[in-house]
Amino acid sequence: MGEVIPHIIGGAPQRSGAVQPVFNPATGEEIAQVTMGGATEVDAAVRGAAEAGAAWGDTPPAKRARVMFALREICERRKDEIARTISREHGKTHADALGEVARALEVIEYACGAPEFLKGDFSRNVGPDIDSASERQPLGVVAGITPFNFPSMVPLWMIPMALVCGNSFILKPSERDPSSANLIADLLDEAGLPKGVFNVVHGGKDAVDAILDHPGIMAVSFVGSTPIADYVYRRGTAAGKRVQALGGAKNHMVIMPDADLDQAADALLGAGFGSAGERCMAVSVAVPVGEDTADRLVEKLAPQVAALKIGPSTDPDAEMGPVITRAAQDRIEGLISKGEAEGAKVVVDGRGFRLQGYEGGFWVGGTLLDHVGTEMTVYCEEIFGPVLSIVRASSYADAVDMINAHAYGNGTAIFTRDGDAARDFSKRIQVGMVGVNVPIPVPVGYHSFGGWKQSIFGAHGIYGPEAVHFYTRLKTITSRWPTGIRAGAQFTFPSLED
DSSP, X not given: OOXXXXXXETTEEEOOSEEEEEEETTTTEEEEEEEEBOHHHHHHHHHXXXXXXXXXXXXOHHHHHHHHHHXXXXXXXXXXXXXXXXXXXXXXXXXXXXXXXXXXXXXXXXXXXXXHHTOOEEEEEEXXXXXXXXXXXXXXXXXXXXXXXXXXXXXXXXXXXXXXXXXXXXXXXXXXXXXXHHHHHHHHHHHTOOTTSEEEOOBSHHHHHHHHHOTTEEEEEEESOHHHHHHHHHHHHHTTOEEEEEOOOOEEEEEOTTSOHHHHHHHHHHHHHGGGGOOTTOEEEEEEBSHHHHHHHHHHHHHXXXXXXXXXXXXXXXXXXXXXXXXXXXXXXXXXXXXHHTTXXXXXXXXXXXXXXXXXXXXXXXXXXXXXXXXSHXXXXXXXXXXXXEOOBXXXXXXXXXXXXXXXXXXXXXXXXXXXXXXXXXXXXXXXXXXXXXXXXXXXXXXXXXXXXXXXXXXXXXXXXXXXXXXXXXXXXXXXXXXGOOSSOOOSOOOTTO
16 A cells, blocks of 8 residues: 655644545556645645745845755755656656656756846936836736646746745645655755745645635636636636636647658657656647658657657656556557547557556557547547647648648747747747757746747746746835925826926
């Protein structure tokens, strides 16, 4: 059975509520149990976070930044431990988990610049003897609800920015791979964060609803599927909170006739099958322009997909691991079958994949579908698995129209040598993150991450400059001291003419 993973409330472990099993996806074995909290645990975390957060919010930004500097050093030193924790419960390869840690480090590094991005503005003499200053103040207690596919990276896309802006934080991680959240609490404790400023409440829908409804929580950041993102946004904003809710995706990669097809095939292999396709930025649709381009691309891709090295995270040669649960495995294989029934050609079939010695694991082999139509279920729905669909476009214009017509608008890419096509694509495409000869265009930590359309709900992207605005509120102070005050009442706004 293994350990019981507790909540972290007020800096101390708390074991309350029912428990739920946690599995190793590579073996299918139960390796731990996680406590499942609800309104009681969320309320305790809010009360503790509010109490500890008052002093933290008054701490100078430079001192808050020093905690981030320490966190960055600790994460670098303990990166292998963090990666092993990720892989044990998620199943992704060790190299992939290390990549997750590296992208988290970028956001921590950006948070170290808090004294600069929180310093505010000042204008002297906006009117006669009248000065104006603006500053960004913390919100108070904020929360994050994070998905299973990046159990360290996504929380660390939220937590450093929220904390360095002066807020206290409550994390509700995925119950499927919860240990990474508790490890983050340990890392922050080692970095010198005061106890109670960061809290972890494990749980399911009860915990989510308690977070969305609690009057003491001022803002909620969410990453997950679109239906849940919509729910989180509507319920949270109805309760008067700021909400940024990042949802699902169906990311297309356009391959122009002039593209380097070897480069494009390699890009599709990594972007489509890395992390078993369980990425909101995974490329799940390849759009070759022209039949000749499509035929040549499939010819290159098929043997590479078939030869994918699939194995547990302990195998240093593994390129792809299992999917997260048995239910996910069944759903993915069911969608492949539905695609075949609707007319897609199964070029490489990952259904029924079994790994010797790991027969109980949640395995799906790499799958390549060709002649997929835009009306098919495998095109319309986010599969979130190692399935790459080929949708053939007769022209560049048809490819652009196809992408713009899709409900999702998270990420997209174009592979071409033509600068005009790349520039036009970047301008016209209705998608939030665009790659030009880059298959997974996840912005670096000092930009911001966020899609368009049904891929995001709320006005702000995650991390970077967008996070500063999300986790703070603007206050503007207009002042005039007695030496500049004239006698008599004034019935209009102060202006240059006064």
